[in-house]
Amino acid sequence: MAAAAVVSASTGVISTLLPKLSQLIEGEYKLQKGVKRKIKFLKDELTSMETLLVKLSDKEETLDVQAKDWRNKVRELSYDVEDCIDLFTHKMSRGDAEANLVKKTANKIKRIWSRHKIANIIEELKARVQEESDRRLRYKFDDTATDSSKVVRIDPRLPALFVEAKRLVGIDGPREEIIDWLNMEDDCAQQLKVVSIVGFGGLGKTTLVNQVHEKIKGQFHCSCFVPVSRNPNIAKILADMLKELKDQSCVDPSDDERQLIGKLRAFLKDKRYFIIVDDIWSMQAWEIVKSALPENNLKSRIITTTRITSVAESCCSSLEGYVYKIQPLSDQQSQQLFFKRVFGDASACPPHLEEMSHGILEKCHGLPLAIITIASLLTGKYNKDQWKQVDNSIGSAFSDKGMRDILLLSYYDLPRHLKTCLLYLSMFPEDYRIDREELIWRWVAEGFVTEVRGQTVDQVAENYFNELVNRSLILPVGIMYDARANACRVHDMVLELIISLSVEENFASIVEGQCYNGGGHTIRRLSVQSEHVGDEAMQEIMDKWSQVRSISFYGLQEHGIPHLQELYSLRVLDFDYSSHLGNQHVKYIGSFFRLTFLRIDCREVTELPEGIGELRYLQTLDIGRSGIRKLPPSIGRLQKLVRLIVSNPVELPDEIGDLQALQELSRICHYSIKLVEALRRLTKLKRLGIEMPHRWKLDCDTGRYEEAFESSLAVMGKHGLQSLHITKSNILDEELMDILCYTVPCLRELVVKDYVWKGLNRKISASSGAYQLCSLPIYP
Numbered sequence: 001m002a003a004a005a006v007v008s009a010s011t012g013v014i015s016t017l018l019p020k021l022s023q024l025i026e027g028e029y030k031l032q033k034g035v036k037r038k039i040k041f042l043k044d045e046l047t048s049m050e051t052l053l054v055k056l057s058d059k060e061e062t063l064d065v066q067a068k069d070w071r072n073k074v075r076e077l078s079y080d081v082e083d084c085i086d087l088f089t090h091k092m093s094r095g096d097a098e099a100n101l102v103k104k105t106a107n108k109i110k111r112i113w114s115r116h117k118i119a120n121i122i123e124e125l126k127a128r129v130q131e132e133s134d135r136r137l138r139y140k141f142d143d144t145a146t147d148s149s150k151v152v153r154i155d156p157r158l159p160a161l162f163v164e165a166k167r168l169v170g171i172d173g174p175r176e177e178i179i180d181w182l183n184m185e186d187d188c189a190q191q192l193k194v195v196s197i198v199g200f201g202g203l204g205k206t207t208l209v210n211q212v213h214e215k216i217k218g219q220f221h222c223s224c225f226v227p228v229s230r231n232p233n234i235a236k237i238l239a240d241m242l243k244e245l246k247d248q249s250c251v252d253p254s255d256d257e258r259q260l261i262g263k264l265r266a267f268l269k270d271k272r273y274f275i276i277v278d279d280i281w282s283m284q285a286w287e288i289v290k291s292a293l294p295e296n297n298l299k300s301r302i303i304t305t306t307r308i309t310s311v312a313e314s315c316c317s318s319l320e321g322y323v324y325k326i327q328p329l330s331d332q333q334s335q336q337l338f339f340k341r342v343f344g345d346a347s348a349c350p351p352h353l354e355e356m357s358h359g360i361l362e363k364c365h366g367l368p369l370a371i372i373t374i375a376s377l378l379t380g381k382y383n384k385d386q387w388k389q390v391d392n393s394i395g396s397a398f399s400d401k402g403m404r405d406i407l408l409l410s411y412y413d414l415p416r417h418l419k420t421c422l423l424y425l426s427m428f429p430e431d432y433r434i435d436r437e438e439l440i441w442r443w444v445a446e447g448f449v450t451e452v453r454g455q456t457v458d459q460v461a462e463n464y465f466n467e468l469v470n471r472s473l474i475l476p477v478g479i480m481y482d483a484r485a486n487a488c489r490v491h492d493m494v495l496e497l498i499i500s501l502s503v504e505e506n507f508a509s510i511v512e513g514q515c516y517n518g519g520g521h522t523i524r525r526l527s528v529q530s531e532h533v534g535d536e537a538m539q540e541i542m543d544k545w546s547q548v549r550s551i552s553f554y555g556l557q558e559h560g561i562p563h564l565q566e567l568y569s570l571r572v573l574d575f576d577y578s579s580h581l582g583n584q585h586v587k588y589i590g591s592f593f594r595l596t597f598l599r600i601d602c603r604e605v606t607e608l609p610e611g612i613g614e615l616r617y618l619q620t621l622d623i624g625r626s627g628i629r630k631l632p633p634s635i636g637r638l639q640k641l642v643r644l645i646v647s648n649p650v651e652l653p654d655e656i657g658d659l660q661a662l663q664e665l666s667r668i669c670h671y672s673i674k675l676v677e678a679l680r681r682l683t684k685l686k687r688l689g690i691e692m693p694h695r696w697k698l699d700c701d702t703g704r705y706e707e708a709f710e711s712s713l714a715v716m717g718k719h720g721l722q723s724l725h726i727t728k729s730n731i732l733d734e735e736l737m738d739i740l741c742y743t744v745p746c747l748r749e750l751v752v753k754d755y756v757w758k759g760l761n762r763k764i765s766a767s768s769g770a771y772q773l774c775s776l777p778i779y780p
Contacts, residue, residue, distance in 0.1 A: 005018070008417065009505060011053040011416075014053070016447055017085070020086075021039055024089075025040055025043070029089075032119065038126045045133050056071055067139075070135055072505070077129065079569075081125050169333050170333035170368075171208060174208055179212060182303075183216075190297045192297075192302065193319065193321070194302045194321040195322050198326070200367070203369075204369070210276075212276075220271075220274040223276075224241055224276070225244075226277050226289070227279055227431030230279075238261060238264065241275075264293070265294050273298075278305050278431070279431055281311070286315055334366050337375075338357060342378050360390065364406075369491065373406050374390065394406050404493075407493065407494060411498075423502050427552055428490070440458055440461040440462055441619060442572055443464065444458065445571050445597035448464075449461040509527070511537070511541070513530055522547055523541065524547070524549055526545060529554045530555070538562060551574070566588075571594055573598050575601055581604055583606060586600070589612060593617070598622070600623050602627070604627060605623075605627055607630070608635075612638075615638060619641060621635075625647065628647075630650065630651040632653065633653040633654075633655050641659050643662075643663065643664040645666040649669040654674045665685060665687070665688050676705065683715075683719045686721060686722045713743055716744070717743040717744030724751070
């Protein structure tokens, strides 16, 4: 069976490029025979180069400088070739069906010109491929590679992994000590108290405070967990605190730090609160966060974590405080954690591996992260030579370099597809809560994932996500009713490693602060993780991003956001918390013909251009946190759109029923009978979020509306609707449960908000055999 065509950090885009070259040779593009011969040469040479790149990727840790340089140049070459082919086929595929004679003639001339231009470009690319082929022979890179490939066993205990993660080792004592101090009844009991936990990276500070938080948060009126990180966006941190403590609607995108602090103080002044402030790197960041937390003599409590002793002491200096120095695990605890992770039982180590395990644990120095990382590497391996190889490869973990070496072992052990997916996490800021669904569909948009027999592309991607959790390289966040993680975070030491590797491999370019240090490479993926970027730095970025495939802006302000034009290779565009983004920044979005994932998190963007309908590859359109209140009719042309996430109220066009690939339609509010009827045409819909209108807002009588909705619900149920989120209405009432019971047999999740249904639990119990409901949150 041929290998799946996917984009890879190891081989670039050669795998996805080869079928496109075949189409040029065999397709209806009327290319000259001489051009087709050159394209065939490209295809044959790149096929051979891909084979060698795969072999080199299995020897990645031992490659010399020359081999790495050749590998990097071939990868960059593959991107250039694919970008050229994509642009050519796009221009050639523009139809004349609705064009008049003048336009048809103009299009014909353009196609003739495109064929002439592609011939010249192919000649240039052929010369570059020939050059790299000659270098390959000259430096004998084939001798460097071996035919052996690593086979990585997937842990069969994956479904129980989230439960296993709760059985932490060595945490009970520190957790109870901190809780006892927080709850101590003394002369200062009523005052605001602070515990600051300090210790080396990887000792488990975040895990410890999370356990404390989960155990005692019920004693307080409200609580929240706030990650700060090394380069904090203070306004976003304060806004996130307010959202978690109160609700989403209380934050205005235009709020500055002063306003957010005022809102937090006003909300917390009469409440007993419990705040976790995780991963503080500077006293300045702490002082701002602290200013939002009033001393109200209601026994409120704060816990901070940091690696820096002076910061920990500063956190406690002006309040009733206690610095807790977290300690490494004891030898016994280290062994218990290691054996549980490797063998599933703390006493199940085979005798022939006991001595070897002691040597490995000595190098871990009681660091939970080091122990878990190495244990994940050895899971399922019982050969003494394999353990010896790992033992010989690691130095002491009790240093940044030692920890990096341990993490590198886990990285090198990953299959190629997981290396690619892990490196992509460097695109997200430190301590960022990465939504699982968003990440999965970004991987898909980038071409990292493809369907396999019996699984859809998103199911395959979710397996990749679970494998990274399984290997302890990402941390699961928000375990749901079905034991899946709702999101993940990346440990800061893992993030440091993958950023370093991403930059070295020119896989991603990361902008932190006002400077850009991406070197002279063409930018392939760009993540701007700063509120302000200097003019010179932004100009340098724009000079190198004509072939960029992914752009993410995190909090970048208005004057720093360039107008996006002529980015023909762009697959992913993500505006996250960009508070001053405007309509002018998305004006030309319809020209990004390869765009597959678009998310806009900015209230100042109020409309999408009609050209959005030109994005025939678009799979995800997330405008749930934008100011857009109406979608253009051209949205109906997006035949590959899988996820449409909007906010209330958004006026959807009747053409919404033309989206035949749509699987998720979230947070819609509809008053039109035509729109209700259009829903029944969405035969692939699996998840629906809907705000039911009040009677007085309908454009028809209630009876007709109810009948139309029931009919559409029955059709969607027949085709496999699995998740339904319903918000506030005085229509349908209890009758809706009867409808759900008998017309939506595949329903697994029902979320009900702002309903008062008497007898709802009785109805669910009576009809429990009608469908397989796993989750039913009801919010009055």
